[in-house]
Amino acid sequence: MRQLGEGGMGQVWEARDETLERPVAVKVISLLAGGGSRGDEARARFLREARITARLQHPNIVTVHDLGETGTGDSRVPFLVMELVRGEGLDAMLRRGAVTPPDAARWGAQICDALADAHDTGILHRDIKPSNLMITPSGIVKVLDFGVARAADPYATADRLTRTGSIMGTPPYMAPEQARGFPEARSDLYALGCLLFELITGRLPFHAPDTVGYLSAHLTQEPPAPSSISAGIPAAWDDLVLTLLRKDPDRRCWNAAGLAQALRRLDHAPAPAQHASTLLLTNPDIPVGPEPGEYLLATSAGGNGTLRLWDIATGRPVSQPLTGHTGTVFRMAFSPDGRLLASGSMDATVRLWDTATGEPAGEPLTGHTNIVEDVAFSPDGRLLASASVDTTVQLWDPVTGRPVGEPLTGHTNTVVGVAFSPDGRLLASGGMDATVRLWDSATGRPVGEPLTGHGGHVLRLAFSPDGRLLATSSRDWTARLWDTATGRPVGKPLSGHTNTVWDVAFSPDGSLLATNSEDGTVLLWDIAAGRLVGQPLNAPANGDVSAIRSLDGPLLAFSIGEDGTVRLWDPATGLPFGQPLTTRASRPLGVALSPRIRDRTWS
Structure with a gap:
């Protein structure tokens, strides 16, 4: 035998398996492991290593062939027989x-x-x-x-083989x-x-x-x-x-x-x-291979108000179609725990759905007098906001389905988008009057003056993860950043698209902003530098592409093919996320991504 090496736990020797006639590596406990109770602990740790390693069968992990002990009593020495790796x-x-x-x-x-x-x-x-x-x-x-x-x-x-105080x-x-x-x-x-x-x-x-x-x-x-x-x-x-x-x-x-x-x-x-x-890789916490049940995607399609829930890891629906709306659903949002899905429709109602069963969660929320354009949950899930063509924003209690306070008024045209700040204290709304308004979500009162500067309808809004910035998209072909403390613009408008900018979404660390446009691209922006990074993500032929962000997870882009196939991508790396969804719809009109769902059993 020839010694190959020695570490804190054991010595490794080159040997030969005389039965199978092959070279092997034999690891034995190092004499430095000591005797008495310390030796017993070292022996137990060594045996644990052997059992753990033996469970692993992978070409990049050394293979364990055998385990045994030699000697008697306190002189027992465990040994591990492994493949001999030369290199x-x-x-x-x-x-x-x-x-x-x-x-x-x-x-x-x-x-x-x-x-x-x-x-x-x-x-x-x-x-x-x-x-x-x-x-x-x-x-x-x-x-x-x-x-x-x-x-x-x-x-x-x-x-508990790790001793207290040991590293x-x-x-x-x-x-x-x-x-x-x-x-x-x-x-x-x-x-x-x-x-x-x-x-x-x-x-x-x-x-x-x-x-x-x-x-x-x-x-x-x-x-x-x-x-x-x-x-x-x-x-x-x-x-x-x-x-x-x-x-x-x-x-x-x-x-x-x-x-x-x-x-x-x-x-x-x-x-x-x-x-x-x-290959920009600044997007944290993106599991390229999502686990089944880890994320849900909601899609709406056609004018009958039907919704579907999908497991993006498998590309399969997880429930029967969600029916009840009598008009097209424009926007949907998941609650922070993923248990509820809210949907706003042309039928002027908001509906809540139990995502585990696909059944309605209570009665429709009624009060708007025209189309509901957008819905958003507060970060704690205690409030739901809806935006409407009737120029108002309404807050709701998602548990009781009742309005919270009076409608928020001030916009002079359709309110297209709403978003809560990460701490839930602010609600932002944007509308066809080309303004953005900030509201105190607890009192319903305006915060500061309207934010003006866009030259067209303000469509969607998103707060940065730290709440310091608000991003807005517009029909003026730009996105803008605003300081939420002062209400002032931050930097110049983000100009790069050649048509309406539909949506905005921050990366989880707040360093990137994704924008998508009628021009069929998703662009990534470096927030600190105010410039484009990477290459545009282009829509499939005769399809659409958009940006999407889960409540506590990845920034993704989704593309919708002419045949209604939905695919999710990491726009920073171009890698796919999950499996394609075969919706069989002429063109899904809405998509929402759930937060990461943990410890959930689906019905």
């Missing part, structure tokens, strides 16, 4: 300097493939770092050492939530972000003299952009890595499978100059 560790490669971005993308995608398989099995690695990764001569990545891996299922870790993982690569003792799947992706940073720059995102210094940096310091460390790194790499290194795991954009796709796109990008425009 070079990433730690050895990094000692020679940075690697090329294509190699980093290719290897990173394979690591993601392995992590996706582990995460799907309920296992976190918790120690992604160069010394735990090997590259074979054929370029295959092998993820090694699940010695600190943990099953994500809390019941699977009831043995599991390697500090230079440790996610903030893992440092606090709460690792999750996105913690592995944070570690991968550190690794990718190191691969393309030759150094880590943070430097510190000791463990405490590293943990403090991960918790409090913002990492530099990779391009500021090493010249020639494309902007798309900055976007990807810095997104992975966000402190809040909810603001990291991918699951492992989605990140693998994004890295493969980087690997196959035709030229560095095109990375920033075609």
Whole structure:
């Protein structure tokens, strides 16, 4: 036998399986693990690693062949028989300097493939770092050492093998939530972000003299952009890595499978100059492969007021058609918990639907005297606002179905759009009188003077995630940004479309604004710079394209084909989201995306 390496948990030896006549790697507990109760704990941890690793069968994860113990009593030594992987560790490669971005993308995608398989099995690695990764001569990545891996299922870790006060993982690569003792799947992706940073720059995102210094940096310091460390790194790499290194795991954009796709796109990008425009990756928390039941899409079609609910992961309807309206439904909105769908119709009513059953939730909400153009829920779900051709906005209690206060009056023409601020304190409305108005949602009183500047009908509105900005779209072919505190315009009008701008939607981190137009495109705007980024997303032939944003999730674009097929896309990357919906309608007239629905059983 020949020793291949040694870590904190064990030694790895090259050996030969005499029964099957093949070379293998044998891992045994290191003598450094100690004796007595400490040795018992090390032995138990080692056996747990073996059982965890044996559950994983993936080409990018080292395969476990056998498990056993040698010796007797307190002298028992567990051993693990694994496939013998020949190649070079990433730690050895990094000692020679940075690697090329294509190699980093290719290897990173394979690591993601392995992590996706582990995460799907309920296992976190918790120690992604160069010394735990090997590259074979054929370029295959092998993820090694699940010695600190943990099953994500809390019941699977009831043995509490992690000692109180101990830090599991390697500090230079440790996610903030893992440092606090709460690792999750996105913690592995944070570690991968550190690794990718190191691969393309030759150094880590943070430097510190000791463990405490590293943990403090991960918790409090913002990492530099990779391009500021090493010249020639494309902007798309900055976007990807810095997104992975966000402190809040909810603001990291991918699951492992989605990140693998994004890295493969980087690997196959035709030229560095095109990375920033075609592979912008600043859209956080977008699972490229949604899980069944995770998101719903509502569609309206035709003049009979019929609605459908769809599971976008499968492309299938989840209920019978929702019927009751007697006129075309223009706009729909999901409640923040996804339990209700509100719809406004040409029949001058608002209806509420139970999304789990597809049944009406109470009686129609009546009071408007003309077409209902838009509906919006407050962030806490306690209020529903509706906008109407009758020039008013009405607030409703969605539980009782009764109006809340008197109609909000002030517009001199049709009110086309309404939107609540993220804290629910403000309600914004825009109309055919080319004005935007802000209202106190608690009192129904106007806040400040009307916002003027558009040269045409104001159609839709959206608040930025922090509530500081309001975006509006108009028939004057522009979108505008407004300061919600002062009511003043922010920057110049966003001019790039060649026809009516129908809708506006912010990315979850507020850095991007998506606009869609009668000209058949969705454009992305850098909010800070006030300029276009990337390439337009074009509508299919004889179809439409629009922007859409869930209440707590992704910014997406949807395209509607001439045959009524609806497809969802990430406009920043061009990647599809979920499956196409075959609506069989001549042209769906309305689409609404639910928030992420968690722990829900569908009827």
